[in-house]
Amino acid sequence: MDIDGEGLLLERVLEWMIIGLVGSIIVSAWLLIPPILRPTVIAYPWRMPESYSYRERDKTRTVVLAGSFNPPHFGHLAMLEYLSKRYKQVIVVIGINPNKIYAVTPAQRVELLRKMLQVKKLDKNIRVEVYAGYIWRYARQQGATIFFRGIRSWERDGKEERSLQILNTWGPLVCGPFVWPLPTIFLEGKPEYNHISSTLIRDLTKDMAGTESEHVEQSLQDLVPPEVAKELSELYSKEAKKAS
Missing domain, CATH: 3.40.50.620 (HUPs)
Known part of the structure; x- marks a missing residue:
């Protein structure tokens, strides 16, 4: 194959690669946009x-x-x-x-x-x-x-x-x-x-910073397992004190 023929073949290969890439992008968009619009x-x-x-x-x-x-x-x-x-x-x-x-x-x-x-x-x-x-x-x-x-x-x-x-x-x-x-x-x-959120718990511990730990733990018992309420209240009370 002469140089001109090799150059023409290379051009064709590049064209098909570009077409394939564009096609892949179009297909991907066609498949992936609907789940974003309708999660x-x-x-x-x-x-x-x-x-x-x-x-x-x-x-x-x-x-x-x-x-x-x-x-x-x-x-x-x-x-x-x-x-x-x-x-x-x-x-x-x-x-x-x-x-x-x-x-x-x-x-x-x-x-x-x-x-x-x-x-x-x-x-x-x-x-x-x-x-x-x-x-x-x-x-x-x-x-x-x-x-x-x-x-x-x-x-x-x-x-x-x-x-x-x-x-x-x-x-x-x-x-x-x-x-x-x-x-x-x-x-x-x-x-x-559904009334529970992490923000609610953080705000609760912040508002009760300085309150006796037993009262904070009691307030948390409907939000987290009682067995970890004390540890959680201590961690997030420290956070509230640092922020204040």
Whole structure:
């Protein structure tokens, strides 16, 4: 083949590569934009969509539930109990920003959650970890097949969650690179715990800073397991004192 022929062949190969890349982007957008516009939100009692309803297959799966758990509470535990019964392994991931200083560190929150799981006898197939980096990447490394997020309701938390969903959807494709994202499923809270939030607990400990610890613990007993109420109140009371 002469030089002109080789040059023409190279041009054709580059053209097809560009066409393939553009086509891949179009197909990816066509497949991934709808879940962002219409996220999968599962209300209690958490009946999964048909495509995720194969119980036998689910018993072999690893899934990730990510959040700040600052602090963990009964609402989180209810979701984890459901996931632990359905899936082989549940990995709870608390993300960390290395550039941020935490009053109650992710490691301390991990220990709190582990103790809560032990108290509720949910620690058999639930692992709690801290990860600094893209959580979708960690989930892939652990062989997870579904990415869960816990919310009170989409109306209350959807705006903030959508930005995270976009990151977890497009991040693998852009930064992977070209890694297909895990499906994200949002679990709405169990109604009896929907009044509970981590912010509520932090505000409560802040407002009661300086109050006798027994009173703080009593106030927390409907929000977290009583066995860890004292430790939690001490941790977050210290946070409130530092902030004041």
